[in-house]
Amino acid sequence: DSYLNPNYTFDNFVEGDCNRLARAAGFAVASKPGVTSFNPLMIYGGVGLGKTHLVQAIGNFMKNKAGGKFVLYVSSEKFTSQFINAIKNNSLQDFMNFYMQIDILIIDDVQFLSGKEKTQETFFHIFNHLHQSGRQIVMTSDRPPRELEGVEDRLLSRFKWGLTADLQTPDLETRIAIIQKKVQAEGIQIAYEVIEYLAHSIDTNVRELEGVMISLLAQASLTRREIDLELAKTTLRHLVKDSEREVTVDTIIEAITEYYKVRTADLKGKSRLREIVLPRQVAMYLAKELTNLSLKSIGYHFGGRDHSTVIHAIQTVNDLMDTDKEISTAVAKLLKMFRK
Ligand code: ADP
Ligand code: MG
Structure with a gap:
């Protein structure tokens, strides 16, 4: 199992100024893993901006191509716990062997490796082995490599070998496009003024935008109401109260x-x-x-x-x-x- 979620694809990753470079780099890597100079590819950005979606899209794209490549997606937390278990069970060599056969290793949220010296040391060896044999490494982080604290210098310097690209908060047009895509995927109809209202009201991150959409759809189906501006406003107001979000x-x-x-x-x-x-x-x-x-x-x-x-x-x-x-x-x- 590669632990990929098939719902995260390039097709449903909306492109905008906020993610253009990262998306293009991701697509290049997915098309020619290990071949471009984007190795490792490091995608960084704040919470809910699409890091996991983008790197999973890379994985899915490669997995669906012919050629039988071994693609693996793993969160850094999971990698760490697997490593700890391997030590407990005296199976460190199996753990290393497993990771060293991977063709495309996608490791999410590497900021979690911070302070975990032994895990980092092992990852360092795996990284070197894969990189030297032309295999592709893709990583994400919630901050740029230079700001990763508690990560060994020799590992950090390798993080910077390839390409580092960031994801930014989506601009208005991208937020509108993301909502439209979501609405389309759900097969529903929503007036443009509602979409515009939502895009203007939630500008923090995509996850939040999706959360509001989900509540709105739930509200509409529970109350058998049409999704209009009034319902959107009520839904948003309730959500804001619930989560004590910032002022609107x-x-x-x-x-x-x-x-x-x-x-x-x-x-x-x-x-x-x-x-x-x-x-x-x-x-x-x-x-x-x-x-x-x-x-x-x-x-x-x-x-x-x-x-x-x-x-x-x-x-x-x-x-x-x-x-x-x-x-x-x-x-x-x-x-x-x-x-x-
Ligand atoms: P992160 O890993 O950066 O915290 P995620 O990849 O989990 O963020 O994204 C949060 C949600 O927003 C996911 O459901 C994802 O599909 C969606 N999302 C983020 N960016 C985009 C985008 N550009 N187009 C479509 N959906 C997006
Ligand atoms: Mg994520």
Whole structure:
């Protein structure tokens, strides 16, 4: 068994600026394992950005090709526990022999090898053997090799022999494409405005995006409701409460409407009255301070304003805080409310 999950393929790995190099390198390696200079291939990036998916796609691609290559996917934790068991059972040589026959070794989350000296030493020998005999090694890590602490220098230097490529947080267009792909795979229909809303609201990582999608689908089928914008908003609100995630634009808008006694529709609307414009600008300022959202996404949540309007709002509030005591007090109060 190669421990590959057949659901992780190149076909359903959506390409975007955030992953283009890593994906291309992965595809090159999958097409010509051990042949390119991308050996080892090291993919790194934060949680839920697609590391496991991408390296499994490499494995699946190679496994499905003719030629009978021995592909193995293993997490670093599993590798470590297998190693410990081998020592306990006096079967270290079998363990080494097994790993030394692999044609393509995919080892996930190597940051877990940190501090495990004996495991690293063994991995070092396996690595050397495979590399010298032209076999392919693919690794992932949650950080770049230079930031891996507790990993021996001689191993680290080998990690840098081939190609290191990172996965970044997907941009808006990629998030939309990922949701669309998921929706397509489920064989359901969702209005574009819902997809856009989700993509603008969750910009942390793909796993989170998928989590929200799953809840949304579950909600829809449990309540036999259609997936519309309202259901998406409710689902998101509940999820945020459950997991005490960061502040969202919706909760900021709620606080602003109470504080300034304005309506949500006004904040998102076109009014140029000062008693509306100021709360709207403060709300955008808070959104920038308290969420990770891009200026573009903040603008989206305020009636589809463009990012230059958001920049202007933030600048205005910044200036006012220096000159206007009432505003600086208000902003401080609101910030404190969210940060406690
Ligand atoms: P990591 O290993 O970096 O923590 P995963 O590979 O487990 O992340 O990805 C988390 C989820 O997001 C998986 O279900 C994966 O299929 C999905 N995913 C991540 N990136 C993409 C992408 N570019 N296209 C499609 N799905 C993706
Ligand atoms: Mg992973």
